Amino acid sequence: MIKRHIKQRIKEHLFKGKAIIIEGPRQVGKTTLVKKLMSELDTNSLFVSGDESDIRELFGQKTITELKVYLGNTKLLVIDEAQRIENIGMVIKRLVDNLPDIQIIATGSSSLELANRINEPLTGRKIDYRLYPISFSEMTSTSNRIEENRLLEHRMVYGYYPEVVINMGREKDILKSIATSYMYKDLFDWKTIKKPALLNKLLQLLALQIGHQVSYNELSKTIGMDKETVERYIDLLEKSYVIFSLNSLSRNMRTELKKSKKIYFYDTGIRNAFIRNFNPLDLRNDKGGLWENFLITERLKYLEYSGKWVNRFFWRTYAQQEIDYIEEYDGKLWAYELKWKSKNAKPPQSYIDNYPNSSYQIIDRQNYGDFLIE
Numbered sequence: 001m002i003k004r005h006i007k008q009r010i011k012e013h014l015f016k017g018k019a020i021i022i023e024g025p026r027q028v029g030k031t032t033l034v035k036k037l038m039s040e041l042d043t044n045s046l047f048v049s050g051d052e053s054d055i056r057e058l059f060g061q062k063t064i065t066e067l068k069v070y071l072g073n074t075k076l077l078v079i080d081e082a083q084r085i086e087n088i089g090m091v092i093k094r095l096v097d098n099l100p101d102i103q104i105i106a107t108g109s110s111s112l113e114l115a116n117r118i119n120e121p122l123t124g125r126k127i128d129y130r131l132y133p134i135s136f137s138e139m140t141s142t143s144n145r146i147e148e149n150r151l152l153e154h155r156m157v158y159g160y161y162p163e164v165v166i167n168m169g170r171e172k173d174i175l176k177s178i179a180t181s182y183m184y185k186d187l188f189d190w191k192t193i194k195k196p197a198l199l200n201k202l203l204q205l206l207a208l209q210i211g212h213q214v215s216y217n218e219l220s221k222t223i224g225m226d227k228e229t230v231e232r233y234i235d236l237l238e239k240s241y242v243i244f245s246l247n248s249l250s251r252n253m254r255t256e257l258k259k260s261k262k263i264y265f266y267d268t269g270i271r272n273a274f275i276r277n278f279n280p281l282d283l284r285n286d287k288g289g290l291w292e293n294f295l296i297t298e299r300l301k302y303l304e305y306s307g308k309w310v311n312r313f314f315w316r317t318y319a320q321q322e323i324d325y326i327e328e329y330d331g332k333l334w335a336y337e338l339k340w341k342s343k344n345a346k347p348p349q350s351y352i353d354n355y356p357n358s359s360y361q362i363i364d365r366q367n368y369g370d371f372l373i374e
Helices: 005-014 031-039 053-061 064-070 088-098 111-118 134-142 145-150 151-156 162-168 171-189 196-208 216-223 227-239 269-273 288-306 349-354 368-373
Strands: 017-022 044-048 076-082 102-108 126-130 243-248 259-265 312-314 322-329 331-338 359-363
Touching: 005 017, 005 031, 005 126, 005 288, 017 031, 017 088, 017 145, 031 044, 031 102, 031 111, 044 053, 053 064, 053 088, 053 196, 064 088, 076 088, 088 102, 088 269, 102 359, 111 126, 134 145, 134 288, 145 151, 145 368, 151 288, 162 259, 171 269, 196 227, 196 259, 196 269, 216 227, 227 243, 259 269, 259 288, 269 288, 288 331
Parallel strands: 017 102, 017 126, 044 076, 076 102, 243 312, 331 359
Antiparallel strands: 243 259, 312 322, 322 331
């Protein structure tokens, strides 16, 4: 059993008078996580799913008195795929306010749907967590760091989705299923995607541009879609946990790019599935971008699971001086250059001049483990 780091943090906040909300991509183990929590707690628990029509009707229409009768002596209520239930935010609010002895845990795969339905009603009444595909840190805790180092190239190609990790030899079929079915489910449920073929083409273009700045104008021209639609589709892909973005750092210099953006995938295996390329690294010409995506995604997981709140950027000038990745916390900047091949490098002098208090470190295959675990 792979140990999910977020589980202990969730347990520490149970029965404190707040609902627990767990978001994340489909197929990353949210249901497995909450069922594991239920099995470890010595209390009366009930698991329901918003995918079931009778549950949607029950929680969407019943009064608090009727729900109280239905729940009986339940002390832990888990609502899986909560975004499928109409007015779920108001339902959870009523439960938290009127049945304070019941701990509510709700999961959702769509931050757009779930956030729209719970944020305002549950202000001050919830604690949010995110669950991602398995992390490098979780795997080293489950097996060991030496073994995970040996599997590094395999992880970069096939990623960390739980089903992929535990079914070695079937990675391509599993990733094809996830990329062609589960990734789009929420988007199509929202009925906001009118041209699926163009969405798929957009994802392929984004996959080919990891590690590079993204131009909405260029994407628009290449796909044959207006810029506003490109922006809307990218926003939906971010809110359904397929991709995420980094903005450029701009504070002091006129020569800095001020509104530039890079886009990465939450899982490199999914990224490779979209471009139909599972070649080993020695046969690829995109290993630099793949390495950058892998490290930034795994760093995101580490920061999220450890509860560290940081601002995240890249940096580049019009003269094409750049730094791959920058974090800002405690009033300081921490700059990282992400190199597949080890090499000595110094930060651009213009960066040093304008950010003299920033640290700088090269992350390569020799020290990446410390960067992802600390």
